[in-house]
């Protein structure tokens with residue numbers, strides 16, 4: 001499966017809807033004009049439909065999923081058995097770190113065809129759930145023996161091909177991963193597919209940037225894996241090298257996901273991870289700090305002031321037992337944030353947003369934690385912030401129905417049982433908090449309909465390939 005599957009025909013240049021969420025709130029009778037490049041050229045509220053194609057329901061901007069490791073979709077559920085020797089009553093040593101070992105061993109079997117098949121299935125699922133763009137934090141670069149493929153970018157190229165097949169926008173974030181752990185630890189067998197030196201990494205980034213130039217659905221950024229896997233010197237070298245390639249593209253990094261990350265950084269470097277990064281790199285609006293779970297008050301304030309996006313992945317962070325991001329304090333400090341599905345134990349923006357809010361309700365024993373003051377809608381705040389943070393972190397003109405943005409949108413079925421009788425922000429409240437069935441009916445990316453009536457044009461072909469892949473991977477694990 002290497003060729004893009006034909007999508008449904010180009011969208012009409014004019015569509016009209018009774019209800020749409022614009023940058024300054026809900027509007028009625030909205031006419032959306034889309035140019036040949038797939039961007040909105042004009043968005044007009046209170047307009048007559050005229051010859052435009054009428055869209056029933058309510059239109060929202062498509063949401064960006066700012067953190068994905070596509071291959072992990074195929075491992076979801078594989079790590080839900082007690083891995084540590086401790087039995088009931090004897091403590092539980094299962095953790096992120098034992099999960100990571102299972103993941104490393106899963107990766108050893110993955111070939112480029114598998115990567116493409118899994119990513120295509122995942123991206124179709126994302127689109128159907130309402131994500132119209134993804135940030136792919138891509139770290140499996142090398143072949144199973146730890147050597148480069150004939151094309152060193154093979155795995156990234158296959159991931160981009162999957163995005164094209166599905167029709168999702170993508171920000172490809174090749175990962176720099178130079179050491180096995182703190183203290184320049186030699187990588188173990190499970191990590192050998194991730195390792196690149198800075199020169200090889202920058203060559204890969206340069207190549208991908210050149211080959212995707214001019215594709216409005218693709219952007220290339222970088223992702224130093226973490227301050228655990230990239231020491232200070234290669235980090236500085238990579239950041240300087242990347243500035244010479246593209247001085248405005250996004251930079252993502254995993255940081256302070258686990259308490260152990262903080263403890264080890266303190267031991268080896270003498271500072272907390274976020275504290276150290278803010279002091280040693282020019283962290284600004286290009287940056288996305290993924291997880292940033294374990295931050296103190298000063299780090300929370302300073303991260304917010306940096307204008308970086310906090311990349312919060314609530315279902316994965318829950319699945320891995322990471323801890324809880326100080327969301328209330330971060331919001332109070334004006335922090336920017338977005339959501340990611342990360343390990344894909346869930347592929348649903350509404351579940352990510354709901355979890356984010358519910359965890360805060362549980363620890364504060366209160367309700368409507370994210371709502372902006374008296375009478376404010378929690379759903380509208382969560383959805384609006386995640387749209388803006390997702391767009392910023394992915395470094396693409398997305399996340400809003402306005403001229404100059406990509407024509408990426410989601411149509412909610414207002415006849416869905418969860419949404420009946422709702423209007424305005426009430427639609428967002430019931431979309432997020434109304435249940436588990438999905439009211440997303442149609443999805444457009446870059447002016448093309450990719451999901452109609454809940455079905456994706458390529459879903460049968462993509463699934464058939466994915467099924468073969470999963471059967472082979474299952475057989476090999478026996």
Ligand SMILES: [Zn+2]
Nearest residue numbers: 069137254342
């Ligand atoms: Zn991650």
